[in-house]
Amino acid sequence: MEIITVEPGAKRLIEGYKGLEYNFETAVADLVDNSISAHSKNIQIELRLKSGGNPAVVAISDDGRGMDKKILIEAMRYGSKKDYSSKDLGKFGLGLKTASLSQTDLLTVLTKKTNSPATQIAQWDIGYVTEKNEWGLKLLGRSDLEEWTKELQAIYLKKRGTLVIWKNPEIFRHLKKDSDLDEIHERLEKHLSMVFCVFLKQKRNIYINGIKVGPWDPFCLKEKTYKLKDKHFKFKNGKNKKQKIIVTPYILPTEKEFSSREAWDEASGPKKWNRQQGLYFFRNKRLLQAGGWSNVRGNLEEHQKLLRIKINFPNDLDEQFGLNITKMRAVIPAEIKDEFEKYLAKWRKEAEKRYRRKHGKITEKETLKIIKFKKAKTFSIQAIKGKVVVGNPTFRLPKKIKKFLNKGKIHQMGAILYLLLENINKARDGITNPKEIQNRLFK
Numbered sequence: 001m002e003i004i005t006v007e008p009g010a011k012r013l014i015e016g017y018k019g020l021e022y023n024f025e026t027a028v029a030d031l032v033d034n035s036i037s038a039h040s041k042n043i044q045i046e047l048r049l050k051s052g053g054n055p056a057v058v059a060i061s062d063d064g065r066g067m068d069k070k071i072l073i074e075a076m077r078y079g080s081k082k083d084y085s086s087k088d089l090g091k092f093g094l095g096l097k098t099a100s101l102s103q104t105d106l107l108t109v110l111t112k113k114t115n116s117p118a119t120q121i122a123q124w125d126i127g128y129v130t131e132k133n134e135w136g137l138k139l140l141g142r143s144d145l146e147e148w149t150k151e152l153q154a155i156y157l158k159k160r161g162t163l164v165i166w167k168n169p170e171i172f173r174h175l176k177k178d179s180d181l182d183e184i185h186e187r188l189e190k191h192l193s194m195v196f197c198v199f200l201k202q203k204r205n206i207y208i209n210g211i212k213v214g215p216w217d218p219f220c221l222k223e224k225t226y227k228l229k230d231k232h233f234k235f236k237n238g239k240n241k242k243q244k245i246i247v248t249p250y251i252l253p254t255e256k257e258f259s260s261r262e263a264w265d266e267a268s269g270p271k272k273w274n275r276q277q278g279l280y281f282f283r284n285k286r287l288l289q290a291g292g293w294s295n296v297r298g299n300l301e302e303h304q305k306l307l308r309i310k311i312n313f314p315n316d317l318d319e320q321f322g323l324n325i326t327k328m329r330a331v332i333p334a335e336i337k338d339e340f341e342k343y344l345a346k347w348r349k350e351a352e353k354r355y356r357r358k359h360g361k362i363t364e365k366e367t368l369k370i371i372k373f374k375k376a377k378t379f380s381i382q383a384i385k386g387k388v389v390v391g392n393p394t395f396r397l398p399k400k401i402k403k404f405l406n407k408g409k410i411h412q413m414g415a416i417l418y419l420l421l422e423n424i425n426k427a428r429d430g431i432t433n434p435k436e437i438q439n440r441l442f443k
Contacts, residue, residue: 021328027099031099043207063160072120103166116160121142124137185211189211190216192208193272200214229250230247266375318427
C-alpha cells in the first residue's frame with residue numbers, strides 16, 4: 001500500500017468556500033467571535049462607502065491580546081491547527097477566512113501584541129490565489145499598505161489588538177451615498193444585539209460607526225414573562241462522557257400585557273413575532289439560532305408565538321447539536337429528541353393558553369355587532385349597514401359555533417364556512433357582496 005499527500009487545488013477550494021451560506025450579518029458576527037475570544041472589551045465596526053480615490057471598506061477592530069507573526073500565520077491558515085479551549089467560540093479554524101472571503105476578494109489582517117513595536121500584517125487575495133492556483137498568503141510590511149489602510153491602522157490599532165479589513169465588500173457594490181448604508185447598519189445592529197446579547201450585558205462593547213450596540217433580551221425578563229420549570233436532559237457525548245443540558249422555557253406576555261407598545265415591538269426581534277418563536281440555542285453564551293423548531297415536531301404557529309425556549313450547550317457537544325461552519329443553526333440531539341418532544345407538547349399548550357386568554361377574545365355582544373342573523377326566504381350572507389348579516393328562515397345558531405365565534409376575528413370566517421357547508425342546499429343562491437363582507441371581518 002502506498003499513501004501520498006494530495007494537496008487540494010487552491011483555486012477550486014477557495015472559490016468553493018466563498019459560496020458558503022454566510023450573509024453580511026453572520027459574517028461580521030463570526031469575526032466578533034474572534035475578538036471576544038481574544039478578551040476584547042471594545043470592538044469597533046466601521047462601514048465606509050467608496051469616496052474619492054478610496055475604496056469601500058468594512059473594518060473590524062478590537063483591543064484584544066493581538067497576535068505575533070507565528071500565531072497570525074496560523075490564524076490565516078484554512079483549518080487552523082489551533083487548540084480550542086472549552087470557552088472558545090471558534091471550532092473549525094475556518095471562520096476568519098471563510099466569513100471574510102464570502103464578502104470580499106481581499107482580506108487584510110493587521111495585529112499587534114502589547115509592548116510589541118512591530119505590527120504583523122497578512123493578506124488573502126483571491127485574485128492572486130486563483131491566478132497562481134496556489135495557497136499564497138501575503139505577508140506585508142507597512143510600506144506595502146495603501147494610504148487609506150495606514151489611516152485605518154492609525155485610528156484603530158494602537159497599543160494592542162487586531163484590525164480586519166474587507167476591501168470593496170460585495171454588499172456595498174451598488175451603494176452610492178451614506179444614507180444607503182442605513183438599512184445595512186440597522187440589520188447588522190439588530191443581529192449583533194441578538195447574537196451577543198449575553199456578552200453585551202457583561203461589559204463588552206460593540207460599536208457600529210461609533211454607535212453603541214445594546215443587548216436584545218429574547219426572553220423579555222423585565223416584562224411579565226412566565227418562566228416555566230427548567231428541564232434537565234442527560235445523555236452521553238461522542239467520548240462517552242455524561243452530559244447534562246438545562247432547557248428553560250419562557251412564555252412571553254401578550255401585547256396587552258407588555259409595559260408599552262415600544263417594548264412589544266422591540267421584543268418582536270429581527271424576524272418578527274411568528275418567526276422568533278421556538279428554540280434559542282446558546283453555545284458558550286453565544287446565540288446560534290434564534291427561533292424556529294429545528295428538527296422537532298411542529299411548525300410556526302400564531303397561537304404559540306409567545307413560546308421561546310433557551311438551550312445552552314458546551315463546545316464538546318458540537319457534534320450532537322449539529323454545529324456547522326457558519327454557526328448559524330443547531331438541532332436537538334437524537335439521544336434526547338423523543339423525551340424533549342413530550343415536554344415540548346406541554347409547553348406549547350401552556351403558551352397557547354396564555355395567548356388565547358389575553359389575545360383576540362371578544363364578547364358575545366361585540367360578536368353580534370359583526371355577525372347578525374335575521375329571517376330570510378333564502379340562506380344568504382350580506383353586508384347591511386356596516387354589519388355582516390346571515391339570513392336563514394329555519395336557522396338556529398349552534399352553541400359550539402357561538403363559542404367558536406368568540407375566539408376572535410381570525411376564527412369567524414371559519415365559522416361562516418362551517419355554516420355554509422351545513423346549509424349548502426340553501427346557500428346555492430350565492431353570497432352577496434363577498435369582498436365587502438371580507439373587509440368587514442378582517443379590516
